[in-house]
Amino acid sequence: xxxxxxxxxxxxxxxxxxxxxxxxxxxxxxxxxxxxxxxxxxxxxxxxxxxxxxxxxxxxxxxxxxxxxxxxxxxxxxxxxxxxxxxxxxxxxxxxxxxxxxxxxxxxxxxxxxxxxxxxxxxxxxxxxxxxxxxxxxxxxxxxxxxxxxxxxxxxxxxxxxxxxxxxxxxxxxxxxxxxxxxxxxxxxxxxxxxxxxxxxxxxxxxxxxxxxxxxxxxxx
Amino acid sequence: xxxxxxxxxxxxxxxxxxxxxxxxxxxxxxxxxxxxxxxxxxxxxxxxxxxxxxxxxxxxxxxxxxxxxxxxxxxxxxxxxxxxxxxxxxxxxxxxxxxxxxxxxxxxxxxxxxxxxxxxxxxxxxxxxxxxxxxxxxxxxxxxxxxxxxxxxxxxxxxxxxxxxxxxxxxxxxxxxxxxxxxxxxxxxxxxxxxxxxxxxxxxxxxxxxxxxxxxxxxxx
DNA sequence: CTCCGTGGGATTGTCAACCATCGACCGATT
DNA sequence: AATCGGTCGATGGTTGACAATCCCACGGAG
Numbered sequence: 001x002x003x004x005x006x007x008x009x010x011x012x013x014x015x016x017x018x019x020x021x022x023x024x025x026x027x028x029x030x031x032x033x034x035x036x037x038x039x040x041x042x043x044x045x046x047x048x049x050x051x052x053x054x055x056x057x058x059x060x061x062x063x064x065x066x067x068x069x070x071x072x073x074x075x076x077x078x079x080x081x082x083x084x085x086x087x088x089x090x091x092x093x094x095x096x097x098x099x100x101x102x103x104x105x106x107x108x109x110x111x112x113x114x115x116x117x118x119x120x121x122x123x124x125x126x127x128x129x130x131x132x133x134x135x136x137x138x139x140x141x142x143x144x145x146x147x148x149x150x151x152x153x154x155x156x157x158x159x160x161x162x163x164x165x166x167x168x169x170x171x172x173x174x175x176x177x178x179x180x181x182x183x184x185x186x187x188x189x190x191x192x193x194x195x196x197x198x199x200x201x202x203x204x205x206x207x208x209x210x211x212x213x214x215x216x217x218x219x220x221x
Numbered sequence: 222x223x224x225x226x227x228x229x230x231x232x233x234x235x236x237x238x239x240x241x242x243x244x245x246x247x248x249x250x251x252x253x254x255x256x257x258x259x260x261x262x263x264x265x266x267x268x269x270x271x272x273x274x275x276x277x278x279x280x281x282x283x284x285x286x287x288x289x290x291x292x293x294x295x296x297x298x299x300x301x302x303x304x305x306x307x308x309x310x311x312x313x314x315x316x317x318x319x320x321x322x323x324x325x326x327x328x329x330x331x332x333x334x335x336x337x338x339x340x341x342x343x344x345x346x347x348x349x350x351x352x353x354x355x356x357x358x359x360x361x362x363x364x365x366x367x368x369x370x371x372x373x374x375x376x377x378x379x380x381x382x383x384x385x386x387x388x389x390x391x392x393x394x395x396x397x398x399x400x401x402x403x404x405x406x407x408x409x410x411x412x413x414x415x416x417x418x419x420x421x422x423x424x425x426x427x428x429x430x431x432x433x434x435x436x437x438x439x440x441x442x
Numbered sequence: 443c444t445c446c447g448t449g450g451g452a453t454t455g456t457c458a459a460c461c462a463t464c465g466a467c468c469g470a471t472t
Numbered sequence: 473a474a475t476c477g478g479t480c481g482a483t484g485g486t487t488g489a490c491a492a493t494c495c496c497a498c499g500g501a502g
Contacts, residue, residue, distance in 0.1 A: 011289060053274065056278070060281040062372050062375045068232060078370075084317050085317050085376065086372065089310050089313055151283050151303075151307065151383065152302060154379075155310065155376075158376070159376070
């Protein structure tokens with residue numbers, strides 16, 4: 001993600017996209033609020049074109065719905081769907097990716113993971129949830145990218161923003177250090193190129209995204 | 222999907238999108254081929270705006286990749302990723318959706334499903350694979366929409382075109398009548414509002430998307 | 443002969459101004 | 473009270489232009 005030109009320039013569209021995504025995450029835009037093209041383009045000093053495209057992207061990331069001639073409205077994500085749909089999908093993606101990445105990733109790639117781990121540690125020390133979450137997701141994205149499978153990556157790109165919002169919302173109930181520890185385990189397992197071990201650690205890691213106060217993922221009854 | 226205005230008008234963007242999606246499916250555009258905005262907009266008699274947006278959507282559907290200043294290229298979808306990623310995701314989506322839809326769908330909704338079933342039958346009689354696949358996916362989409370969960374639907378929208386291509390590619394190895402039968406079973410199970418039965422039929426239905434000539438989903442070794 | 447830098451040419455990214463179309467709202471009429 | 477118009481705000485789409493970037497072929501230097 002975050003497509004850059006070869007010089008490292010971000011496209012206008014990307015800037016708008018990231019701004020809005022972040023402002024939705026932090027709650028500057030609340031669920032139900034309308035996003036008006038003209039207002040945004042003026043505020044961000046760009047034309048309507050890039051804003052339109054950014055809004056469409058947000059729609060594909062499930063952060064927004066847009067209805068013809070009525071525009072885009074910020075969506076909220078129910079815990080139910082995150083826990084029963086998005087997280088299981090994530091598990092599918094990552095199980096597959098970690099298995100492939102095991103065989104494909106280089107020491108250099110592992111270095112990238114170590115970097116995220118370091119950022120995570122720093123974030124935990126500062127008690128900076130956002131930094132921890134950022135590095136957390138980045139860590140997983142690197143592995144998914146490392147699997148070299150385009151479609152897996154494609155799905156990831158469409159779900160991670162919602163997962164990030166979820167983490168930000170509930171992450172304060174977790175011990176940040178334990179998040180770091182789990183990723184250290186993941187990295188170790190990967191470096192050991194031990195499939196079974198990796199899968200075990202991964203499942204444990206993903207299956208417990210949040211010590212939910214809810215009884216379970218239980219049915220209505 | 223297929224957002225219409227209240228008068229039933231399709232937006233320009235939708236028209237372009239559906240044209241391209243279909244032309245990719247039928248192989249008019251082959252994997253690796255470039256999609257050039259100006260050429261497409263001229264061919265379809267529209268301006269570049271809607272074409273750009275349609276291309277972005279295709280990207281979100283995994284039919285295309287686009288790199289800044291280099292444009293969009295048709296992607297192909299490996300059987301591996303369909304079978305090991307997209308289909309499992311589909312199973313997640315549908316297990317969840319069918320369970321919810323069971324409680325939410327009205328007799329009217331079931332009527333819509335019956336309609337698709339009828340179209341499927343007709344397609345099978347004419348030995349028209351494309352019609353069968355169309356009705357097949359539409360059937361499932363109705364149930365997913367019937368679950369009333371936006372994010373589930375959102376993910377579905379991003380994966381069905383790839384699944385459709387896969388079905389079109391390998392569907393000729395299947396007995397079309399058996400596809401119809403399976404959906405009749407699904408509809409019956411839904412109408413009976415029997416969760417256990419529905420889940421059983423569904424899993425059987427999705428788990429065998431194609432009598433693959435490959436040994437299994439097996440690992441490399 | 444190969445390597446490297448340069449310059450078009452092609453294509454995408456963005457801008458700006460404009461108009462048609464639609465949905466929501468409001469007030470007047472029945 | 474329900475319905476009909478009209479207005480208004482916002483989106484959908486158009487045009488034409490220009491800037492930014494990539495690709496590649498060409499040609500000079502080593």
